[in-house]
Amino acid sequence: MAKRLALIYDRIRWEEKVLVKEAKAKGFSVNSIDAKNMLIDIFKDRIKAAYGEIVLQRCISYYRGLHATAYLESKGLKVVNSLHVSTVCGNKFLTSLALQQAGIPTPKTFLAFTPDAAMQVLQELKYPAVLKPVTGSWGRSVAPLKDPETARAILEIKEDTPGALNQIYYIQEMVKRPPRDIRTIVIGDELITAVYRHAPPDDWRTNVALGGKTTLCPVTNELEDVMLKAARAVGGGVLGVDAMESPNGVVVHEVNNTVEFKGAAVVSEANIPRAIVKYLVELVKR
Numbered sequence: 451m452a453k454r455l456a457l458i459y460d461r462i463r464w465e466e467k468v469l470v471k472e473a474k475a476k477g478f479s480v481n482s483i484d485a486k487n488m489l490i491d492i493f494k495d496r497i498k499a500a501y502g503e504i505v506l507q508r509c510i511s512y513y514r515g516l517h518a519t520a521y522l523e524s525k526g527l528k529v530v531n532s533l534h535v536s537t538v539c540g541n542k543f544l545t546s547l548a549l550q551q552a553g554i555p556t557p558k559t560f561l562a563f564t565p566d567a568a569m570q571v572l573q574e575l576k577y578p579a580v581l582k583p584v585t586g587s588w589g590r591s592v593a594p595l596k597d598p599e600t601a602r603a604i605l606e607i608k609e610d611t612p613g614a615l616n617q618i619y620y621i622q623e624m625v626k627r628p629p630r631d632i633r634t635i636v637i638g639d640e641l642i643t644a645v646y647r648h649a650p651p652d653d654w655r656t657n658v659a660l661g662g663k664t665t666l667c668p669v670t671n672e673l674e675d676v677m678l679k680a681a682r683a684v685g686g687g688v689l690g691v692d693a694m695e696s697p698n699g700v701v702v703h704e705v706n707n708t709v710e711f712k713g714a715a716v717v718s719e720a721n722i723p724r725a726i727v728k729y730l731v732e733l734v735k736r
């Protein structure tokens with residue numbers, strides 16, 4: 451009988467379409483479930499019949515995906531990525547801690563709980579620095595802080611913005627990198643592909659969502675080693691591990707949990723969705 455895969459989504463992107471196609475080609479019967487329609491009853495125990503042997507969690511909303519994963523895992527389903535991995539990767543501070551603890555090169559990173567404390571951090575770190583929301587993606591609100599006056603104003607605006615996470619100030623050294631960074635797709639213990647993401651002419655950030663363009667990046671032993679270790683440090687799974695080329699070698703700045711790979715797929719010879727499905731097949735067998 452065909453193995454059943456549940457794909458949890460909140461918006462079908464190109465990635466979800468190709469994943470469903472590959473999963474069907476590999477013999478899965480695919481149950482695509484819009485998380486917005488999920489009715490979660492914590493007292494209902496036998497939910498495997500409704501979901502299947504394995505779940506691929508692909509929500510864009512971090513908190514939605516996280517809660518759905520917690521529920522499904524608690525009922526004994528295998529979810530990719532796991533609750534632990536989703537928790538760590540969805541929060542840049544938890545990711546930084548995991549990377550640092552595992553001895554992976556990562557940018558100098560600080561956390562502060564008030565604008566005053568953040569200003570003290572910046573005085574030591576020097577300008578320019580980078581301020582980021584601890585949760586978020588697509589480069590949104592990732593801000594270069596170029597001088598104390600602007601920094602103070604941005605920190606004050608953040609302080610006055612509703613939402614508990616706005617009172618958490620995640621600050622990083624501005625890495626002296628070329629106008630590009632490196633996105634790798636790591637699945638289990640394998641680096642599937644690496645691409646450069648070049649910043650668009652009108653932005654300093656390299657996110658594909660902001661117009662960043664991808665080209666192939668050669669996979670050196672050093673790069674492979676660091677990226678695989680970074681993936682392991684957050685718990686492993688289907689991951690987008692991102693790094694920057696600093697004057698002292700690559701530094702990993704982020705690990706993405708529900709990775710977008712359209713930009714990488716355009717230039718890579720690797721079949722990324724096929725590799726993801728292969729990983730799911732192996733997990734089901736275990």
Ligand SMILES: Nc1ncnc2c1ncn2[C@@H]1O[C@H](COP(=O)(O)OP(=O)(O)O)[C@@H](O)[C@H]1O
Nearest residue numbers: 580586587588589590622623624625655656704
């Ligand atoms: N410390 C840094 N130094 C230089 N550039 C950075 C730094 N942090 C982030 N960037 C740039 O900003 C982009 C977005 O930051 P990132 O931490 O990846 O957040 P997001 O989750 O929104 O993608 C990165 O892809 C990179 O181009």
Ligand SMILES: [Mg+2]
Nearest residue numbers: 588589692704
């Ligand atoms: Mg990023």
